[in-house]
Amino acid sequence: MTGPFLHLHPDDNVLVARASAPVGTEVKLASSTATLTQTIPLAHKIAYRDIVAGERILKYGMPIGIATEAIAAGAHVHIHNIRSAYTPTHALQDANGQSPETSK
Amino acid sequence: MTEKFQGYLRSDGRKGIRNTVVVAYLVECAHFVASKIVAGFDDEDVQLIGFPGCFPNEYAARVMGQLCTHPNVGAVLFVSLGCESFDKVRAKGTVASTGRPVETLVIQRSGGTAKTVETGRAWVRSALDEVAKVERAPMGVDELIIGTICGGSDGTSGISGNPAAGKAFDLLIAEGAACIFEETGELISCEDIMAERAKTPELGEELRAAVQKAERYYATLGYGSFAAGNAAGGLSTIEEKSLGAYVKSGDSQISGLIKPGDVPPRGGLYLMDVVPDGEVRFGFPNISDNAEIVEMIASGAHMTLFVTGRGSVVGSAISPVIKICANPDTYRALEGDMDVNAGDIIEGKRSIAEVGQEIRDLVVNVAKGAQTKSEALGHREFILTYKSFDPIGPSCLPAV
Numbered sequence: 001m002t003g004p005f006l007h008l009h010p011d012d013n014v015l016v017a018r019a020s021a022p023v024g025t026e027v028k029l030a031s032s033t034a035t036l037t038q039t040i041p042l043a044h045k046i047a048y049r050d051i052v053a054g055e056r057i058l059k060y061g062m063p064i065g066i067a068t069e070a071i072a073a074g075a076h077v078h079i080h081n082i083r084s085a086y087t088p089t090h091a092l093q094d095a096n097g098q099s100p101e102t103s104k
Numbered sequence: 105m106t107e108k109f110q111g112y113l114r115s116d117g118r119k120g121i122r123n124t125v126v127v128a129y130l131v132e133c134a135h136f137v138a139s140k141i142v143a144g145f146d147d148e149d150v151q152l153i154g155f156p157g158c159f160p161n162e163y164a165a166r167v168m169g170q171l172c173t174h175p176n177v178g179a180v181l182f183v184s185l186g187c188e189s190f191d192k193v194r195a196k197g198t199v200a201s202t203g204r205p206v207e208t209l210v211i212q213r214s215g216g217t218a219k220t221v222e223t224g225r226a227w228v229r230s231a232l233d234e235v236a237k238v239e240r241a242p243m244g245v246d247e248l249i250i251g252t253i254c255g256g257s258d259g260t261s262g263i264s265g266n267p268a269a270g271k272a273f274d275l276l277i278a279e280g281a282a283c284i285f286e287e288t289g290e291l292i293s294c295e296d297i298m299a300e301r302a303k304t305p306e307l308g309e310e311l312r313a314a315v316q317k318a319e320r321y322y323a324t325l326g327y328g329s330f331a332a333g334n335a336a337g338g339l340s341t342i343e344e345k346s347l348g349a350y351v352k353s354g355d356s357q358i359s360g361l362i363k364p365g366d367v368p369p370r371g372g373l374y375l376m377d378v379v380p381d382g383e384v385r386f387g388f389p390n391i392s393d394n395a396e397i398v399e400m401i402a403s404g405a406h407m408t409l410f411v412t413g414r415g416s417v418v419g420s421a422i423s424p425v426i427k428i429c430a431n432p433d434t435y436r437a438l439e440g441d442m443d444v445n446a447g448d449i450i451e452g453k454r455s456i457a458e459v460g461q462e463i464r465d466l467v468v469n470v471a472k473g474a475q476t477k478s479e480a481l482g483h484r485e486f487i488l489t490y491k492s493f494d495p496i497g498p499s500c501l502p503a504v
Contacts, residue, residue, distance in 0.1 A: 006263070016259060016338075018450050042433060042450075043259025043338035043413070057340075060262070063293070064344035077340070084341035086292050086319060087328035091335035 003027050007048065009061035014045040014077050016059070027074060034074025041097030045077040057082050109472040111243030112175065115203040119243045120175030121406050121471045122149065124422060125231050127181045127224070128172065129154035130195070131188035137217055138183040141224035150228055151421045153486045160189040163364070163380075163491040169198040170365045170402040172206075176422050178235030179205040181227055183220070186212030205231045246280025246371055248471060251400030251408040251423075252352050253286065255393035258337020258413030258431055262348020264449035264456070265411035265430025270354035271460025272409065273373065276467065277356045282368035284400050285353040286376035288318040289329035289389060293343035294350040298375075301358045306499035310361045314377040324384045333414045337431075352411060361500040363493050364399035369501060376400060377496075386490040394418055394485045397425065407470055409463060417441045419483025424476045426466055443477050 005015035005027055015027070021040040026033055030049040040046055045059070051071040056063045065082040075081075078096065079089050111119030127150065129138035135154055142152045153171060155164050172180045172195065180199045184192050192208050199206040207227050214220040252269050254261055273283045291298060295315035302308035322328050328342035339345045359372030368374045378399055379389045390396045397408050397420045407424045410416065415434040419425045429435040432447025439445075444463055448454040470476055 008263070016263065018263075041338065042431065043263070045259070045338065045340070059344060060347050062343075062347050064347065065341040078338070079335055079340050082340050084328065084343060086342050087322050087326070087330075089330055089335060089341055090327055090332060092332040095332070095335040097336055097338060 005046065008059060011061045012058045013048050013051055013055070014057060014059055015048050017042055017044050017046075029073045032073055036074070038076060040076060044097055047071045047073050047075050047077050049073045107468060108242040108244050109468070110240045111247070112178065113239045113241040114175050116173075118175040118404070119241060119247055120177070121243075121473070122176040122422070122424070123178045123235050123238055124176055125150045125179045125181070125228055125235060126172060126177050126422070127152050127183060127228065128168065130182055130184045130190040130192055131158050132156040133185040133188065134183045134211055137211055137220050137224070140217075140221045141181070141183065141228060144225045145228060148232055150232070151484050153421050153488070155190060155488050157490060158188045160191070161490050161492070163493055164488055165191060165194065166365045167399065167402040167488060168195060171398070171422060172199045173202050173204070174401060174404065174422055176406060177204070178238055179231035181224060181231070182206070182208040183224065184208060184210045186210045205234045243471070244280070245276060245468065248276070248281045248406050248467070249284065249368060249404040250276055250281055250467060251284045251286070251397070251405035252411070253393060253396050253400070253408060254290075254349050254352060254411040255418070256412040256414035256416040257334055257339065257345055257348065259339055260337070260431040260447070260450055261411055261413040262351060263430070264459075265413065265428045265446040266348055266352040267456045268444075268446045268449065268459035268463060269352040269409045269411050269428055271456055272463035272467065273352070273354035274356055275460060275464040277354070277371060277373055280371040282371050282374065284362070284368065284374045284376050284403060284405060286378050286396055286400060287329060287349065287390070288314045288375070288377055288379050289322050290342070290346050290349040291315050292319050292328070292346050294346050298350065298358070303357055303359055304499065304502045307358065307361065307502055310497060310500050311358065311375055314361060314375065314379070317381075318379040318389075321379050321384055321389065325388060337414050360502065361496060362403055363496055365402045366496060367404040370504070376403060380491045381494040382492060385492070389491070391489060392487060394420060394487045395489060398486060398488055407467065411446070415441070417478070417483065418485045419476070419478025419481070421484045421486040424470050424479045425483070426463065426470060426476050427478060428463060441477055441481070
């Protein structure tokens with residue numbers, strides 16, 4: 001079991017949090033077990049296995065973007081390490097899922 | 105399956121689920137006076153809509169005409185400053201031809217603010233008495249037009265709320281309803297899988313072309329249809345948001361492609377192309393969620409299914425909004441604004457099919473007159489701005 005995470009499609013290289021997952025949560029991945037080093041908020045993604053720079057990110061079995069750097073299995077997958085194949089993503093300081101007031 | 109309720113019968117044969125008196129300002133300069141007229145009727149169904157611009161626009165004129173002859177509308181008061189370019193004679197003629205009570209007040213010729221408000225309130229008072237006499241007639245699910253939109257999306261939207269809305273669409277379409285999904289800018293990357301669901305290959309090409317147009321349009325503007333809160337909620341790219349949004353269309357065959365103001369000719373599933381045709385002008389296609397809701401109402405939507413993750417609280421003028429909350433944390437925080445808790449799916453408490461059935465049943469209850477949360481709270485948001493469209497092509501509405 002992937003714990004508080006969903007593997008939405010067998011081809012996916014990311015998992016989606018079905019509840020906020022605190023630091024220290026153990027997550028079973030494709031070929032390893034990771035311990036979260038940061039809180040992963042509800043509905044955010046982590047890497048299901050090691051992802052190389054330039055690789056397509058798959059969710060629902062469909063491409064949702066391209067890795068801009070190598071992403072280790074278990075790491076947060078978001079706008080800091082993937083990009084759209086279409087238009088750039090516009091975000092504010094709270095894009096990691098924490099409000100700026102509470103995350104400092 | 106043959107569940108009936110009492111609709112408001114209009115002269116064109118269409119039936120409404122509400123019987124609203126609309127006060128419509130025809131330029132921002134008449135907005136305040138129109139809102140003062142409406143403010144005199146807190147406990148009655150009198151609603152404010154309007155168009156802010158002073159320059160003429162064929163799209164806005166057509167949408168306004170469709171809204172003012174919507175089956176949920178019983179009577180219309182236009183409020184004009186007097187010198188704006190909106191064709192108020194044509195607008196009044198459009199409404200009058202349907203037999204609805206209609207009047208136009210021109211502030212410059214009605215003695216200014218105070219006298220126009222007084223005259224306007226007296227007219228609305230008499231219109232309320234008139235619309236109370238509108239004939240009722242049995243109406244079925246097969247006469248409903250239902251829109252869907254997602255707003256304030258997050259990473260839960262595509263897992264719980266949107267699939268549940270899609271399930272409700274499948275149930276309603278099986279009962280003969282016409283259902284509309286839209287925002288082609290939030291279907292980017294879905295065009296190939298969507299085209300395969302078209303009734304004919306030619307329609308499939310039209311669907312694909314509509315999304316490709318959206319892709320070019322947004323690329324020129326430099327922003328996708330993606331708000332900062334989408335990223336905070338775990339969505340990383342427009343294609344991730346799109347895939348989540350796409351599932352609210354359900355699994356039914358796609359019967360046609362329409363543009364704002366085109367009414368679906370029969371039951372089935374329709375994509376609304378909301379991105380303007382021609383060169384990029386007038387700015388973003390829809391500057392906020394209510395602009396999309398207004399366009400579906402202009403195409404006859406009796407109500408709108410609104411899926412939210414981050415937590416939108418909006419309703420709409422003319423047609424009720426059913427709020428489906430995808431995110432269980434948001435539902436707990438904003439329960440007073442939400443009609444359906446699809447967050448139960450995320451928490452493993454209920455299935456997508458169960459929540460889809462709840463939404464379908466709620467649609468029927470709202471058609472029977474039950475108020476949605478946003479309706480009961482008094483939400484009546486409305487926005488209409490500039491756009492331009494070419495008519496739909498011959499392949500967009502294949503014959504049965």
